Amino acid sequence: MAADATTARSGSRGTIAAPVVVDFLLSGLGFYCLVPVLPTIIGILTRHPDPLLTGTALFAFTFAYKGGSLFCANTLQRLPVRVTTAGGLVVAGAGFLLLHGMTHPVGILASLVLAGLGVSANNISARVLVALTQAESTARNTAFAHIQVAINVAAAVGPLAANLVLGDHPRVLLPVIAGIFVLTAVLMFALVPRGLRPSDSATRRPLGLRVVADMVRDPRVRTVSLLTLVGSVMYGQFFSAFAIHVTHVTDSPAVRGAYYTVNAVVIVAGQVVVTRLTNRALGRGHAPWAVIRVGIAVFGLSFLLLALPGASIALTFLAVGVFATAEMVFSPMVSTAYAQLGGDRPMVEVFNFRQVSATLGESLGGFAGGALFTTLFQHRLGWAYWAGAALLGLATTAAFHRREAAARQ
Template sequence: MTGSEIQQRETADAVPTRRLQASLALDTLLGSLGLYSVIPVLGLLLAARSDGSGTAVVGAGLFCYTASAGLSATLVNRWLPRLDYRRGMVGAVLLSAVGFGLLPYTSADWALCGLLVLAGFGVSLHFLLSRVLVAEVLSDSIGRNRVFSLLQIAVNAAATIGPFVANLLYSSSNPQVLMAMVALCYTAAGVVLLPGLPRGRSPLATSGNWPVSRQILLRTLRDPAMLRVVLTGTLGTFVYAQFYSAFALYVGREFSSAFLRSALIAGPAVLIVLLQPVMTAVSTRLLKGGTTPVDILGYANIFFGVSMVTLGLALSPVVGAVLAVLVFSVAEMAFGPMISTAFAGLPIESSLEAFNLRQVCWTTGEALGALMGGSVFLTLYDRGDGRVYWEVLGIVTLLVTGLLRWSARRAAART
């Protein structure tokens, strides 16, 4: 570690954390409002702007954005330590503002996809740097989890408002109005960041040029505690992805009421806004009592599994879906902040490298989960066997979670 890096770490407590939290919360709220105002109509916008390829550019564009938002920041890993947080995070939201804001002004498929890659890169870079900054400024799991919970509330508050903004402002003949609002949200997010971000502070460098070095990967495979965090987090992300793939398809096929469909999909976001502080208090009490972050992730995965099993029971579709949403929401309230807390606490010197590992695990689980939810579930549902999918997925989730818990207790008994 260089002298400047040591000085950065030693002065971590000097960062005004209350001001930082306020800036991050407002920034996350505004940026997420922009994102969730465009995501519901992004496919429609791409189809309307396309120069003739139709549905092809819709799929390609959505893929470009999703892949870029998930992993693109890790591709510039070697340059991030040279970039201080102020320039990096403010620059990131401005890149998203430019990428989304220019979409209505081009019809070339390559340009549409390129702008979405740019917007996704901004989202990816901002997410990575904001979480790394929290991990470096706050040294304990309780403090980190409180901030990550606050950011989750901001994201979900925006997620409840964004679709209404999209429906109000979007017009296929004049998408400039909505996209100007989206660009303005991201620009405002950059402005509110400035008062809270430390000056001249950069992420600590990773142990190699790769986002996650070979040394860290080998250590993860050899260290049962680190491996449990990776496996538990990836499993939870895989099941979490079912809500926005298989469950969304199920709701769309099963219920004719537009209001009921919207209520079920928006349910977790609304409940998180209302009840996340309660879950944060519960998690804080558990952490103070000696429960580890990976244990709480395991509890969340149990709730994820139960929500899947609930959908497979012989209940009326409405009752089963409502109960599943309630249980799923509890799981998401615990899982969302805690996965960042768990990875921040890994014995990896660079928080940047720890969160690169988190991004790889999250993207892998989410991509595979969406693939399963969008293909296997739909195939079984069309055959009349949709319940089998939910039952098998729920039972496997509970069994794997139980196996990981058993291995943790066995390892603890040996020490």
């Protein structure tokens, strides 16, 4: 099996990239048909919108799709990548189909957790495939940027389609999403090279939940993880607080969907240019975590725009464009930073570091956006929420700027 791994690593980039791009393109289409309208779907299922249930459901789903792989790390390490990518997609599809028939809060939460677990297993398996087959940081950053483009092509279509379908046929959306995930599973099982396992290049079994202790002890892992945590809290606002924010900006389903479509189109159009700039920064000796810091600062600027009085459609579109710029820097570089921490660590473990930080960050961000923002907005304090979120990002950026300056002296 070690020979197979070596062959795969030395194989053509296109051979490996093709199934990964297909995976994130199609599963991303299903995913982004759901997340922008998930708060609305929860209200439809229960018939009694509840800010606490909405926040809890967003937290549970985010925790599951970001951190579910922590609970099956050894299984993901042993099984072929072909099996774990396809299997995760099938589990996700089953969860979304079950959600379609749920009305009780417990059933809704359980279905979302099951679906999120499948998404998590698939996502980490696809990223491990890239890390196993690309040796250089710049090559990995480029590959992860290609993933980012594929995700955002899907994200350009998904929210608009979801808002239109939800307006006319709300009960149809979840079965369609489930079907997309199952179709993607069939394609992935056919396209991913057989025999390649994460364990082929590992010297030991990956840590599961114990990665948390290792994240605290290792200063390099701790730095990347803290930045990922803060950036993920900020990224998590886009499908929680922002999704609620736009319902108060416009009543048009088409315009609401267009905010997410514009975000995706900006990323698809600009990712190549941004990747060249970030690769140039890496080539000049900047650490990946230092580039992540730039993305966090730009997230903060987008939130400052949302905090301005007189929220208009045009101003919100401008904030979306700034947010997209931050995402182009932040998302690929996070994966690049963690992949660089490999060494003797199993790749599943390395990306579980990422999952822990992103899970905690996006889950907290989703809960805050679903519960705290709603409460503050009801008291006409929505601007204070966005100002506080911006302050979090800018303060973190300033703290790590001093650390980078000290490290380069």
